[in-house]
Amino acid sequence: MPLYEHRGRRPWVHPSAYVAPTAVLCGNVRVDADARVLFGAVLTAEDGEVHVGRRCVVMENALVRGRAAHPAQIGDDVLIGPHAHVNGAVVGDGCFLATGCALFPGARLGGHVEVRINAVVHTNTVLAADTVVPIGWVAVGEPARILPPGRHDDIWAVQRHLDFPATVYGVDRGTSAAELMARQSRWYGEHRDDRPL
Numbered sequence: 001m002p003l004y005e006h007r008g009r010r011p012w013v014h015p016s017a018y019v020a021p022t023a024v025l026c027g028n029v030r031v032d033a034d035a036r037v038l039f040g041a042v043l044t045a046e047d048g049e050v051h052v053g054r055r056c057v058v059m060e061n062a063l064v065r066g067r068a069a070h071p072a073q074i075g076d077d078v079l080i081g082p083h084a085h086v087n088g089a090v091v092g093d094g095c096f097l098a099t100g101c102a103l104f105p106g107a108r109l110g111g112h113v114e115v116r117i118n119a120v121v122h123t124n125t126v127l128a129a130d131t132v133v134p135i136g137w138v139a140v141g142e143p144a145r146i147l148p149p150g151r152h153d154d155i156w157a158v159q160r161h162l163d164f165p166a167t168v169y170g171v172d173r174g175t176s177a178a179e180l181m182a183r184q185s186r187w188y189g190e191h192r193d194d195r196p197l
Helices: 150-158 164-169 179-193
Strands: 004-005 024-027 029-031 040-044 051-052 061-067 071-075 085-087 137-142 145-147
Touching: 029 040, 040 051, 051 061, 061 071, 061 179, 071 085, 137 150, 145 150, 164 179
Parallel strands: 004 024, 024 040, 029 051, 040 061, 051 071, 061 085
Antiparallel strands: 137 145
């Protein structure tokens, strides 16, 4: 299994866990007992942490990313489906994150939430326990409103106050693409110094 030290922090995998040989764990990533990280999954802790709880399954080609301001904390008994994107979210025990869903920084899910195929939980959105986000729908706000994707104006009315650019990139809305991408390029350039373990 490819393990990489990033910014001086190393992954830790419980002896009873399984990480597929083509999965990647980078930085301060913790995988607890009986968890399974399948082929092509990437768990990367940029300057924060990723913690995968007991008996979780992270399926093929999923991405779980943690940052200092927004660690990725996955409770016990969680399924993260193929091609899911979990970025800086806190996920309660027993959640089901289906194929292709996306959770953005600052999202917080109570226990046993279902985020179905291609659904989105937006930045700084809070979902109460046992909530269901239907296939392709968008959860936005605190408390969350769950809306179909065709209601863009209603989604934007909540989303614009959640401050996606500051939460995700640490910049003001309206920052030029050149400035934003120069910052991102420098940030991710830190991976040049990663050390394989």
